[in-house]
Structures are given as structure tokens and as C-alpha cells.
Amino acid sequence: MTSSPGDAPDLLDVLRPLLSAAGIPEGLLRQVLTTAQSAAPDAPTAEETLRETLGALSELHRHLESLKTERDELRESFDLASQFQVVLTPHGRLLDLNDTTVQATRTTRADLLDRPLWDAPWWPRDPDSRAALRSAVAQAGRGEGASLKLPARGREGRPVVLALQFTPVQRAGQVVRVIVEGREITGQVEAVREAHLARAALEALLENVQDGIVACDAEGKLTVFNRMSREMHGLDRAEIDPSQWSRHYDLFEVDGVTPLTQERVPLYRALRGELVQGTEMVIAPRGLARRTVVASGGPLTGPGGQALGAVVAMHDITDRKHAESRLRHEALHDRLTGLPNRSLLHSLLEKTMQRFEREPNNPYAVMFLDLDDFKNVNDLYGHLTGDRLLLETAARLKDAVRKTDTVARLGGDEFAVLLDAPCDEVNALRVAERLQRAMARPFRLQRDEVRVSTSIGLANARRAYTRTEEPLRDADTAMYVAKRRGKNRTVLFEQSMHDQAQERVDTERQLRDALRDGQFRLHYQPIMELAPGRCVGFEALVRWQHPARGLLGPGAFLEVAERTGLIVPLGAWVLREASRQLLEWQTDPQLAHLLVSVNLSGQQLQVEAGGEHDLLAMTFPEGLHLEITETSLVDTPEAMRTMRALHRRGVPLMLDDFGTGFASLAAAQRFPVDTLKIDRSFVAPLPGDGDDRHSAIVASVVTLARHMSMRVVAEGIETPEQARAVQDLGCRFAQGFLFARPADAEVAAAFARAHA
Structure with a gap:
């Protein structure tokens, strides 16, 4: 075409x-x-x-x-990429940049092109950042990739952190371009920073927490061993390589003696997957004090169940253990002397009795000791000095017994000694003799030498004893027998003593019944004015109308009443009944002049004010006299308060049994008494048969009473010669069997009428 x-x-x-x-x-x-x-x-x-x-x-x-x-x-894609992207010359000048990068600034692309990267407006202006950028560009210009993290400004000026990657582009072996990509890692940096802060906070927490924390990884390598753990293990005072730590401490079971094997170490058990809860162990740092800790912990696992290691927390309970030990010691030992107390003595005695049951040829013995007249020491020197005496007593007793024997303090001035096997009767008496010799040495109290004797009751092992109370009871019974026999002696228990003690217990029970059922009666013994032979009054004497044993005198029950405290309600009944009888007699003109005297117990003088049997809450008729035996006088604030208050109310007070106490003249001066009653022991030898010592004593008492404006009554007059003798010595009043024996109120009234 x-x-x-x-x-x-x-x-x-x-x-x-x-x-x-x-x-x-x-x-x-x-x-x-x-x-x-x-x-x-x-x-x-x-x-x-x-x-x-x-x-x-x-x-x-x-x-x-x-x-x-x-x-x-x-x-x-380049412009819309979320990352910051720029293209550089090998020398760092901007050839191109994406919209994300441009939008992070307040300028245009044209203003940015051909500028050095380190002069771009989104970088901080500090020299270090510029130098880092220059160095990275230079490295990429040489054909080597480079990485860099820098703070920068993002959109709207928001501060960001960029991770920059510098990538060289080469042709024919020459770098022609450098591509720079910037990825924002602000969140990652913040997360890492927070993670670092959290780790620092956790480490600070672990270092300052008051419990020891140890942890290891899955291979058993220690990852945490905080400050308290290092202190517990004695590792806080020297820089010791962790691999050498175990050479500087020992671990024991809670008894502190049995070494803790590796299989029993809590962290090892936790690493094997065992949950450890409340395991106690003893950490013994070399050359430092031991620590008792309670450990709890378990294995560490990841989200998928993978084994990560183990962790154990240890709480120091050393102080708590010491406190528990002190509490146990205090619960079993006397606070003052540190000797075992009654609870520990019972525990030791129980083990000894169990051994004796298995080995009858290894007998034991129990002693019960009581200091004689310890109350006088407290009254004279004060309780602090009395406590020092008890401490010295504890030391002497411990020195006098064998190392296998136990000296315990039961309370007050009562001690007990458990003579551990073998200790037959002969050996027990030898130990008692050593104890008596130790206590016979004078105590030095506030520059004074004071002698305090000891009464000891001794009970030897018997197959019949099945409870710890029984040998202690019998030793206590024997001790009271020693007291009644004159103190400062050792008495070996005999079965008859138990029978008598049982009789006293029965008497106490029957006394309570008698008080409730009104079985007591009052008999009256006349008090005579010697010259005219006139009855001026009576001493009221209590009798017990026992339903089975008949009429009992005071010797059958007053000791038990005193010992059990029943003397207080019994004495209150006597006062009420004597007052009633006196008021009845006072309605009879022939008997209106009579006085009635009633014996008081020292316990009655110490009844708390406002108590049920407080003497000051009672009303006494005129003519009622209160007799206080010299041996029952107690020089306490309560007793003195009561006696002086009675004296201010005009209640006449008589000092009975005058001359038998340890400080008769002092008592007559200190206590507000109106009448002295000379004890029968001074009257019985009269008229003397040439020995005028007793006459001189009676005459002295009469002279003393006359100077203190007191009346004198001679007790125990049984013969006319005695009556004339005391009358010749100046004593106007007397009482005794010569005139009449105690009789009931009706007979007494008839006697008074006949001797008006």
C-alpha cells in the first residue's frame, strides 16, 4: 500500500x-x-x-x-507511608522526602530539599543529635548500613522517638543515594522505660521489704537475694561472691541442732514443685547471732505452665521465739528467784514418780520448807529487804543440795526440794541437815545480822503415791508439824500426820456447817474484884455443841478456825451473841453493873473496811470489853486503824495473856489498851515458896499498869493462896477456877447475883 x-x-x-x-x-x-x-x-x-x-x-x-x-x-506509596522516608545524596543532602515527613514540619517540600539532613527542622538542636546524624550519614556514604535512635517532632509538633535506618544505594560500586527510613518507637521506648521503672521499683521494694526474699531460675541459679536475706545469712557486711555464700552460714532445723539437708531447704523444695508453707528453720551465720525464720513459697511458672524457677519469702521470728522462750521460762520459773515454780516442780516430780514406778530401787524424796517468822522481817525491814532475803535463801538452798536435785519456790517464803533418785530416807535426812546448817548462818540485812530458821517437812517415796499432789501434800503436812513442835527442825512424814490433817479438814467442813446451823454456844467465866469478893463481869468463851461429839472446848476447833479464816465469822457471831446477852443482863438491876469481855483474833482486826465483818461497822453496848491476845497482835495499818477507832469510840480494850509475847511492854505502850490480864504462867508459881522472881514480875506489872492508868486482872487463880498473893501485890481483879468454871448464861447470872 x-x-x-x-x-x-x-x-x-x-x-x-x-x-x-x-x-x-x-x-x-x-x-x-x-x-x-x-x-x-x-x-x-x-x-x-x-x-x-x-x-x-x-x-x-x-x-x-x-x-x-x-x-x-x-x-x-512513598508519600502515604506511615514511616518517615527521605532520600539523601551520599553527603547527606535531601533529594526527596515523603508527605509523612513533610507534614511533620511547618514548611514545604521545596524548603526542605537540598538541605543537609541534620539541619532539618524536626530534629532537636543539640550538638549530640547533629553529630549522631552526621556520623550515620557518613557511615552510609561509605556503603555501610547504619542505625540510630533519636527524639524528633512528629505531626503537630508531638514529641516522638524515631528508629532510623540508613541504607546506601550503590551503582558500579559507588554510593549514589542513601535511603533513610524512620519508624516511630515512642510507645516501645515508653514501655521499655516503664518496664525499667517497674523493675527498679520492684528491686527497691525487694531491697527494703522487711522479709527475706530469695528466688532462682529453672536451673537453680539465684536471681533474687534481697537485702534482708543477705542480713539473715550474714552476707551484708562484706563483698562476697554469690558462689561463695553458702560457705558463710549453716542451716538447721527449728531445734537449732539438726542440720538442714538440701532436700529440706525451702527454696530447693519449691524448685521441685512443692508448695512450702510456714516452715521454720534456723540460719546460723558464722560468727553472728542465729536467726529463726519461717519460710513460705513455691514454684514459678509461665503462662503456658513452663517452669521458670522458684521463690521463697522468709519472715524473721527470732524476737518472737525469744519472747516465747521468756514466756515459757516465766511460766515455769519464779519471777523473783529464777527457781522452778510449782508447775515445773509438778512436771519434774511426775517424771520422777514414773521412773520410781519402773525402778522401785531408786527412791526419791520431797521436802517442803518454810521460813520461820519471815513476816517479822518484812514488817521490820520492808518487803524489798524481804525479797533480798528470799534471793539469798534460794542461793543457799541450791548450794546445799546435789546437782541432780531441784529447788523450787512455791510462793511467799515457801520452798520445795525434789531429791532425785537415788535418795532413801537416810540420804534425805542428810540433805535436810545440810539445808538447816546453811540456813543457820545469819543473814546481813541493812547492816544487821538476822537469823531466820527453817521448818522442813520431808516425805519419802511410796508406791501408794500416784499423783504429784500426794508427796507434796505429805511433805507440807510434816512441815506444819515441825512448826507446831517449835520450828527450826525437820520432821519426817508419818501416816498419823495425814490422819490428823484429814481430821482438821473434816473439822473445817464441820465448822462451816456449825456456823450455818447455829451450833455454837457462849459460856461465861466470872471476873472477880478480890477485896469484896464481888463479881464485876464475865469473859465470854465460845463452845461448840457438836451434834456427835457433844460440847467441845475451844482447843478442839479454834486452831482450825484461825488457820482457815473461819475465826472471822465465828468471832463476829461471838460479838453479836455477847452483846445481846449483856443487853439482856443490863435490864436486871442486880446485873446492870456487869461487864462482858470478848476475845478478838488478829484476823478480825485486819478485815477490810466496809467488809461483811468489819468491827467498825458493828454497834457495841456499854460494858462490852474486847480482849486482844499479845501473840495475835499485828502491827499493820488495818489493825492499828481498827484499834484506835474502837478506842476513840470508847470501847475498852484488854491485853490478854500479858507477858507471853516477845515485846510485852512495847505492846502495852504502842496499842491503846485499858486493861492488862497477867498470864496464868506468872500466877501459878505464887506465892513463891521463897523464890520471889514471879512475885516481882507481877508487882512490876501492877506498878506499870498503875502509872499507865490501867486495870490489872490476874488469870488462872486456882487456890486461895494465889488469890491472896496477887492481892498483896496490888492486883484488884482476878479470874480462875477458884471462883467458878465457865458456865452458860443462866448459871453465870445466878453466880453474879450471889456475888453482887
Whole structure:
């Protein structure tokens, strides 16, 4: 197919878009077409060549369109990428940058191009950041990749942290471009920072917590050993390599003696998967004080159940253990002397009795000791000095017994000694003798030498004893027998003593019944004025109308009443009954002049004010006299208060049994008494048969009483000669069997009428 020159313009119109897309000048194509036609206008090969050329150009156009589209897509991806992306020259100048990077600044792309990367507006202006950027660019310019983390400004000036990657682009071995990609890692940095803070906080917590915390990984390597753990193990004072720690301490079971094997170490048990709870152990650092700790912990596992290691917490309970030990010691030992107390003595005695049951040939013995008249020491020197005496007593007793024996304090001035096997009766008495010798030495109290004797009761082992109370009871019984026999002696228990003690217990029970059932009676012994032979009054004496034993005198029950405290309600009953009888007699003109005296116990003087049997709460009729035996006088605030109050109320007080106490004259002066009653022991020897000592004593008492404006009554007059003797010595009043024996109220009234 041929074409004429006239067809060329049409062809040119067709090719014009292609020429423009390909960048071929239109004039150049016109020249080619003209040349082709003029050279061979009729040659078919020229047209074909032209068409082939046009086909190639068309294919080129399509390829170029495809490349443009691909370029535009790449550019769009480049601009829309969330990462910061820039293209640099090998020397660091900006050739291109994506929209994400441009939008992070307040300028245009044109303002940024051709600027050095380190001068871009999104970097901090500090020299270190600029130097780091220069160094990274230089490294990439040499063909080596580089990485860098820098703070920067993101969109709207928000501070961010970028992780920059510098990648060199090379052609023919030369770096022609450097691609820089920036990925924001602000969240990761913050997370890492928070993780570091959390770890630092956890480490600070572990270091400052008051419990020891230890942990290890799955291989058993220690990962946590906090400050308190190091202190517990004695590792806090020196820089010691962890691998050497175990050489500086020992671990024991809670008894502090049995070594703790590895299988028993709490952390090892937890690593094996065991849950450890409340395990006590003792840590013994070399050269330091031991620590007792209670450990709890268990294995550590990951989310998937994989073993990560183990952790154990240790709480120091050393102080608590010491406190418990002190409490146990205080519970079993006397606070003052440190000796075993009653509880510990019972425990030791129980073991000794069990051994004796197995081995009858190894007997034991029990002693019960009581200091004689210890109360006098407290009254004279005070309780602090009394306590020092008890301490010295404890030391002497311990020194006097064998090492296998036990000295215990039961309370007050009572001690006990357990003589451990073998200790038969002979050996027990030898120990008692040593104790008596030790106590016979004088005590130094406030510059004075004071002698305090000891009464000892001794009970030897018996097969009949089945309870610890029994040998202690019998030793106590024997001790009281020693007291009654004059003190300062040792008495070996005999069965008859128990029978007598049982009788006293029965008497106590019957006394309580007698008080409740009104079994007591009053008998009256006359008090005579010697010269006219006139009855001036009576001493009221209590009798017990026992339902089985008949009428009992005071010797059958007063000791038990005193010892049990029943003397207080009994004395109150006597006072009420004597007052009632006196008021009844006072209605009779022949008997209105009579007085009635009633004996008081020292315990009655010490009844608490306002108590049920307080003497000061009672009303006494005129003519009622109160007798106080010298041996029962107690120099206590309560007793003195009561006596002086009675004296101020006008109640006459008599000092009975005068001359038998240890300080008769002092008692007569100190206590507000109106009448002295001379004890029968001074009257019985009269008239003397040439020995005038007793006469002199009676005369002295009468003279003393006259000077102190007191009356004197001589007791125990049984013969006319005694009556004349005391009368000759100046004594106006007397009483005794010579005049009448005690009788009931009716007989007494008849006697008074007959001797008016």
C-alpha cells in the first residue's frame, strides 16, 4: 500500500500524541518523512519502515504509560507511608522526602530539599543529635548500613522517638543515594522505660521489704537475694561472691541442732514443685547471732505452665521465739528467784514418780520448807529487804543440795526440794541437815545480822503415791508439824500426820456447817474484884455443841478456825451473841453493873473496811470489853486503824495473856489498851515458896499498869493462896477456877447475883 505526499499531514496528526509522550520533536519527524519520500517516493520499503517505526513508537508509548503509572503508584506509596522516608545524596543532602515527613514540619517540600539532613527542622538542636546524624550519614556514604535512635517532632509538633535506618544505594560500586527510613518507637521506648521503672521499683521494694526474699531460675541459679536475706545469712557486711555464700552460714532445723539437708531447704523444695508453707528453720551465720525464720513459697511458672524457677519469702521470728522462750521460762520459773515454780516442780516430780514406778530401787524424796517468822522481817525491814532475803535463801538452798536435785519456790517464803533418785530416807535426812546448817548462818540485812530458821517437812517415796499432789501434800503436812513442835527442825512424814490433817479438814467442813446451823454456844467465866469478893463481869468463851461429839472446848476447833479464816465469822457471831446477852443482863438491876469481855483474833482486826465483818461497822453496848491476845497482835495499818477507832469510840480494850509475847511492854505502850490480864504462867508459881522472881514480875506489872492508868486482872487463880498473893501485890481483879468454871448464861447470872 502506498501513500502520497498529501497523506503525510494526516499521519503526523496521528503521531503527534506519541511524539509528545515520547519527547520527540515534531520537526524532527517531519524531516524524516520528507527525506523518506524524496529519496524513494515509490519505494515500498520506506513506507513499511515507517509503519514499523510507528508500531515501535506505539509500543514505547504504552510502556511509558505503564512506567508512569507504576511511578505514580510508588510515589503514592512513598508519600502515604506511615514511616518517615527521605532520600539523601551520599553527603547527606535531601533529594526527596515523603508527605509523612513533610507534614511533620511547618514548611514545604521545596524548603526542605537540598538541605543537609541534620539541619532539618524536626530534629532537636543539640550538638549530640547533629553529630549522631552526621556520623550515620557518613557511615552510609561509605556503603555501610547504619542505625540510630533519636527524639524528633512528629505531626503537630508531638514529641516522638524515631528508629532510623540508613541504607546506601550503590551503582558500579559507588554510593549514589542513601535511603533513610524512620519508624516511630515512642510507645516501645515508653514501655521499655516503664518496664525499667517497674523493675527498679520492684528491686527497691525487694531491697527494703522487711522479709527475706530469695528466688532462682529453672536451673537453680539465684536471681533474687534481697537485702534482708543477705542480713539473715550474714552476707551484708562484706563483698562476697554469690558462689561463695553458702560457705558463710549453716542451716538447721527449728531445734537449732539438726542440720538442714538440701532436700529440706525451702527454696530447693519449691524448685521441685512443692508448695512450702510456714516452715521454720534456723540460719546460723558464722560468727553472728542465729536467726529463726519461717519460710513460705513455691514454684514459678509461665503462662503456658513452663517452669521458670522458684521463690521463697522468709519472715524473721527470732524476737518472737525469744519472747516465747521468756514466756515459757516465766511460766515455769519464779519471777523473783529464777527457781522452778510449782508447775515445773509438778512436771519434774511426775517424771520422777514414773521412773520410781519402773525402778522401785531408786527412791526419791520431797521436802517442803518454810521460813520461820519471815513476816517479822518484812514488817521490820520492808518487803524489798524481804525479797533480798528470799534471793539469798534460794542461793543457799541450791548450794546445799546435789546437782541432780531441784529447788523450787512455791510462793511467799515457801520452798520445795525434789531429791532425785537415788535418795532413801537416810540420804534425805542428810540433805535436810545440810539445808538447816546453811540456813543457820545469819543473814546481813541493812547492816544487821538476822537469823531466820527453817521448818522442813520431808516425805519419802511410796508406791501408794500416784499423783504429784500426794508427796507434796505429805511433805507440807510434816512441815506444819515441825512448826507446831517449835520450828527450826525437820520432821519426817508419818501416816498419823495425814490422819490428823484429814481430821482438821473434816473439822473445817464441820465448822462451816456449825456456823450455818447455829451450833455454837457462849459460856461465861466470872471476873472477880478480890477485896469484896464481888463479881464485876464475865469473859465470854465460845463452845461448840457438836451434834456427835457433844460440847467441845475451844482447843478442839479454834486452831482450825484461825488457820482457815473461819475465826472471822465465828468471832463476829461471838460479838453479836455477847452483846445481846449483856443487853439482856443490863435490864436486871442486880446485873446492870456487869461487864462482858470478848476475845478478838488478829484476823478480825485486819478485815477490810466496809467488809461483811468489819468491827467498825458493828454497834457495841456499854460494858462490852474486847480482849486482844499479845501473840495475835499485828502491827499493820488495818489493825492499828481498827484499834484506835474502837478506842476513840470508847470501847475498852484488854491485853490478854500479858507477858507471853516477845515485846510485852512495847505492846502495852504502842496499842491503846485499858486493861492488862497477867498470864496464868506468872500466877501459878505464887506465892513463891521463897523464890520471889514471879512475885516481882507481877508487882512490876501492877506498878506499870498503875502509872499507865490501867486495870490489872490476874488469870488462872486456882487456890486461895494465889488469890491472896496477887492481892498483896496490888492486883484488884482476878479470874480462875477458884471462883467458878465457865458456865452458860443462866448459871453465870445466878453466880453474879450471889456475888453482887
